[in-house]
Amino acid sequence: MLKPVKMDNETHKSLKTNLIVWIVYSTSNFKIHIADELSRCVNLNIDWIELDSFNLDFVKNKQIPDLIYIETGESWAQKVAHVYSSDSSLQHNHTALIVFGDENDTASLKMALRLGATDYLSRSVDLDELYPLLKSTADEKIANKQMGDLTLFINTKGGSGATTLAINTAIELSSYAKSKVLLIDLDMQFSDAADYLNCKPKYNINDVIDSVNDLDELSLEGLVYQHHSGLNYLCFNQNDPKGNYKHAVQVSKLLPILRQFYSHIIVDLSHGVEHVYQQIVSPATHIFLIMQQNVTSVKHAVSYIRSLELDYGLSSHQVELIVNRFEKKSTISLKDIENAVSGHAIHLVPNNFAIAIESANLGNPIVQSKKNSALKASLAEISHLLESPTKENQSWIKKLFS
Numbered sequence: 001m002l003k004p005v006k007m008d009n010e011t012h013k014s015l016k017t018n019l020i021v022w023i024v025y026s027t028s029n030f031k032i033h034i035a036d037e038l039s040r041c042v043n044l045n046i047d048w049i050e051l052d053s054f055n056l057d058f059v060k061n062k063q064i065p066d067l068i069y070i071e072t073g074e075s076w077a078q079k080v081a082h083v084y085s086s087d088s089s090l091q092h093n094h095t096a097l098i099v100f101g102d103e104n105d106t107a108s109l110k111m112a113l114r115l116g117a118t119d120y121l122s123r124s125v126d127l128d129e130l131y132p133l134l135k136s137t138a139d140e141k142i143a144n145k146q147m148g149d150l151t152l153f154i155n156t157k158g159g160s161g162a163t164t165l166a167i168n169t170a171i172e173l174s175s176y177a178k179s180k181v182l183l184i185d186l187d188m189q190f191s192d193a194a195d196y197l198n199c200k201p202k203y204n205i206n207d208v209i210d211s212v213n214d215l216d217e218l219s220l221e222g223l224v225y226q227h228h229s230g231l232n233y234l235c236f237n238q239n240d241p242k243g244n245y246k247h248a249v250q251v252s253k254l255l256p257i258l259r260q261f262y263s264h265i266i267v268d269l270s271h272g273v274e275h276v277y278q279q280i281v282s283p284a285t286h287i288f289l290i291m292q293q294n295v296t297s298v299k300h301a302v303s304y305i306r307s308l309e310l311d312y313g314l315s316s317h318q319v320e321l322i323v324n325r326f327e328k329k330s331t332i333s334l335k336d337i338e339n340a341v342s343g344h345a346i347h348l349v350p351n352n353f354a355i356a357i358e359s360a361n362l363g364n365p366i367v368q369s370k371k372n373s374a375l376k377a378s379l380a381e382i383s384h385l386l387e388s389p390t391k392e393n394q395s396w397i398k399k400l401f402s
Contacts, residue, residue: 026073179263198363
């Protein structure tokens with residue numbers, strides 16, 4: 001198992017969504033300094049642009065940024081004016097401009113004001129000065145866009161069942177959700193979920209990322225695999241591990257775009273929070289930590305909870321636990337787990353390994369093939385935590401007691 005990324009809570013910052021920042025620099029010293037400061041904010045995707053190259057032809061194929069940082073230098077103001085006036089996307093997006101220069105350079109300060117810059121800051125600025133605008137920009141981005149929920153299923157220990165639970169929750173949710181549901185498998189090597197769904201997608205995450213600047217509802221329908229259950233599914237290219245890793249670092253840029261097209265995105269992180277995925281954690285609306293009744297799994301769950309809340313800024317109600325393959329007579333009881341993770345909701349999935357392994361081997365998800373089982377009922381109740389079904393779609397177990 002890969003443990004959660006550890007960060008010093010005193011120096012590192014997180015945002016509620018990922019931001020794209022163009023940094024236009026004229027000196028290597030400024031680039032080094034600003035890179036060092038921003039490295040302590042985990043939700044930034046940075047495009048570095050030399051001032052000499054900052055023109056419309058160079059930036060027209062880049063993804064529209066949420067912020068532009070520009071260091072003063074030769075003809076900097078003219079370059080900014082030309083790019084802004086010629087690119088309607090920047091105008092429509094109301095992309096904020098922050099200018100960095102010498103504190104006593106009044107000419108540049110006046111020029112920044114004329115250009116409508118949000119702020120003029122010293123080249124030696126630190127993250128504490130930059131963070132308020134980053135945070136307000138992220139908060140405004142969420143408020144201005146109808147973004148779907150992002151739910152992560154994370155194994156606390158290898159083999160705990162995150163993939164099985166993510167797949168079945170997503171399929172059950174897609175059967176009654178008011179809008180589309182997308183399951184994303186972020187395993188760069190094997191994409192086991194494809195086997196569990198008995199499918200071989202024609203396109204993959206790499207193709208979607210390569211098309212990120214042209215994505216719309218129609219193009220996504222062509223690139224994303226549609227399972228017969230109604231679930232939408234994306235995974236990596238199982239035959240290109242090197243290319244997968246190259247594209248994995250771009251996933252944090254992709255997710256905010258996908259959240260505009262799907263009401264729910266379920267992410268399978270069966271290998272834990274790998275370094276390349278740390279930027280997708282803070283924006284999550286919900287996290288399920290998947291564990292079993294053993295000491296290692298409980299210890300890892302406690303470690304994850306601490307990291308998710310202190311390092312990534314998630315609240316306790318956003319982080320819940322699922323005890324998979326639960327046995328009442330286990331030496332580690334439910335009470336033991338409750339004491340270890342006090343204050344967090346715990347959900348139980350009963351142990352029926354025979355059904356689970358049969359489902360995986362046949363590529364026939366439990367919620368479709370074992371509709372009258374207690375296992376299916378427990379999986380359905382997990383999906384109800386993300387969106388409640390209408391009365392006519394309620395699970396049979398609720399109907400019994402309604």
